[in-house]
Amino acid sequence: MINEQKVKQLFEEYTKTYNPDDPKISLKITHTYKVAENSKAIAQSLNLSQDDIEIAWLIGMLHDIGRFEQIKRYQTFNDVKSVDHAEFGADLLFKAPLLINDFIETREYDVIIETAVRQHNKFRISEDLDERTAMFSNIIRDADKIDIFRVQVEEPIEGIYGVPFEYIKAQNISKEVFEQFKEHHSILRSTKVTHMDYYVGHFSLAFELVFPYSRKLTIDQGYLTKLLTLQTDNKETQKKIDFIKEEINKCLLE
Numbered sequence: 001m002i003n004e005q006k007v008k009q010l011f012e013e014y015t016k017t018y019n020p021d022d023p024k025i026s027l028k029i030t031h032t033y034k035v036a037e038n039s040k041a042i043a044q045s046l047n048l049s050q051d052d053i054e055i056a057w058l059i060g061m062l063h064d065i066g067r068f069e070q071i072k073r074y075q076t077f078n079d080v081k082s083v084d085h086a087e088f089g090a091d092l093l094f095k096a097p098l099l100i101n102d103f104i105e106t107r108e109y110d111v112i113i114e115t116a117v118r119q120h121n122k123f124r125i126s127e128d129l130d131e132r133t134a135m136f137s138n139i140i141r142d143a144d145k146i147d148i149f150r151v152q153v154e155e156p157i158e159g160i161y162g163v164p165f166e167y168i169k170a171q172n173i174s175k176e177v178f179e180q181f182k183e184h185h186s187i188l189r190s191t192k193v194t195h196m197d198y199y200v201g202h203f204s205l206a207f208e209l210v211f212p213y214s215r216k217l218t219i220d221q222g223y224l225t226k227l228l229t230l231q232t233d234n235k236e237t238q239k240k241i242d243f244i245k246e247e248i249n250k251c252l253l254e
């Protein structure tokens with residue numbers, strides 16, 4: 001139903017107009033392909049039909065389509081300072097200029113694709129989704145989180161945070177952030193104060209993974225394990241990191 005090669009080619013043509021040599025753009029291009037692969041692997045683990053596996057992959061390819069126009073218009077990936085990139089991307093796909101028509105011929109899956117793209121970055125998914133739409137939304141959300149671990153390992157920290165890693169490592173983990181690790185859920189943005197809060201905040205995404213295979217994929221890819229080897233001279237922070245590491249490892253092996 002979906003021609004992967006054609007979709008990849010269309011995606012390449014689309015992103016070409018946004019300067020793929022810009023590291024911010026190339027980061028999002030690589031992320032897109034990785035998330036699409038993760039989505040496909042999760043969908044396969046759920047024994048979905050071939051069509052549904054292809055839809056899960058396509059949602060992966062399209063989930064961050066709003067990022068490119070976001071950076072062009074606002075010169076930032078910060079949604080708070082610009083637009084919600086998920087809503088923005090879904091509008092580009094399904095309102096104007098109706099990009100979706102280029103990527104898939106049938107309109108049968110539009111509601112699922114649109115909802116999953118809109119839901120992919122929300123703190124919690126909407127409660128009123130039907131089971132099938134919720135499943136596709138959870139697949140992209142898991143796939144995206146798994147690749148965020150890779151990005152934190154592979155991309156230069158200073159490029160992401162704007163300050164040297166040594167500077168971040170000397171910082172504290174705020175009390176309210178640490179409390180949320182004890183509760184085994186991801187960290188609310190509004191409670192993050194230090195750069196360290198943001199850095200370790202990514203680790204907490206592991207608590208939110210919905211599908212068992214997503215936890216397996218996270219372990220197999222090894223990026224989160226690598227992140228958890230974090231060592232610092234700040235004794236208070238190190239104690240908290242050791243605790244966080246244990247809690248996350250417990251959760252991954254559940």
Ligand SMILES: [Fe+2]
Nearest residue numbers: 063064120121
């Ligand atoms: Fe995103």
